[in-house]
Amino acid sequence: MSDRHVIETREEYLAAVDSISAGTGPIAIDAERASGFRYSQRAYLIQVFRRDAGVFLFDPPAIGAMTELDDAIADVEWVLHAASQDLACLREVGLDPAVIFDTELAARLLGLPRVGLGTVVEELLGIHLAKEHSAADWSTRPLPASWLEYAALDVELLVDLRDALAVMLDDSGKRGIAGEEFQATLDREVKAVRADPWRRLSGVHALRGQRSLAVARELWLARDALAQERDIAPGRLVPDASLVAVARAMPTTKRALADLREFTGRASRSELERWWQAVETGLTTTDLPVMKQAGDNTLPPPRAWSDRNPEADARLKGARAAVAVISEERSIPMENLLTPDLLRRVAWTPPVVIDAASVADELARLGARPWQVAATSQAIADAFVDADQEPDQSTEALS
Known part of the structure; x- marks a missing residue:
């Protein structure tokens, strides 16, 4: 096990920024929080790796804002695994990438059966990556040596993993859709705080x-x-x-x-x-809460659709089956091919005139990416038309 050093002072931090700037290629970055232990979701350790520079372990609470590092690598591709989990805490300290490569998302789009970092590294690089400290309390000080080794390995292999996945994306013709998904991850708005x-x-x-x-x-x-x-x-x-x-x-x-x-x-x-x-x-108190929030646009659970909206239920079932076929053909999980909630919403309230163009417009309005719209709109429209043309079974029974 290497002797991993945690950078805790501004002086060391600024020297590390210079070293990272002099490195080559993409930047691998990861963050460790203390979810389940602390109230905040701040980063308690940030790991950075770049070829020809090495691994750097930063202590954000001790260092403070890391805008100098952000400036130094602003134009470089950042490699993260499950970027959506780390972007908020990275941005909190001033680290905000312009371009990312998400290795977890790439693995999903390639249809790999398991997409955890340890599993993907072992499958594609042939290296066993222990993950026993993933749920640790990273606010602990000092951090144990075994935790630091685990944290360093999380980024030390990320660039090699990125390169292997990039080749697979190119070979499968999925590099373009991966780019759309990576950008969507960056552009995703922070959820507004609930009123209650x-x-x-x-x-x-x-x-x-x-x-x-x-x-x-x-x-x-x-x-x-x-x-x-x-x-x-x-x-x-x-x-x-x-x-x-x-x-x-x-x-x-x-x-x-x-x-x-x-x-x-x-x-x-x-x-x-x-x-x-x-x-x-x-x-x-006289300020009694309402039983259900006004303006709640939550749809009923699909199991209740057959009673509450049988037409929508038929559309949803038909569209799900159609999307499942595309998912199988393209080796892309259904939830990545099209968000389940989005499919439910367009099935519950379809366009007035149902055809591929109107369904495509509605999917785009709801937030589907262009590649998702192109892949699914025709099949969903066909499923909706078929569902609407099915005879009412209860009417048939009476005839």
């Missing part, structure tokens, strides 16, 4: 009554504030199931709250006063 983020609480939909929802909301807000204050993942303080259990039980005293067996978690008793104040607020 507490509704993400797992199990909240099972609660009955506005008062129970109010208690759940106040508990979520109290936990979120404490999690931000301590920079700890909310679920490590009190799990979602415990908050929902309280909202379901509706305890009327602090003692009843403390005695609730389902109310668990490391902060469930040490912060009991905080939780009780939240429960009291939920029990007494």
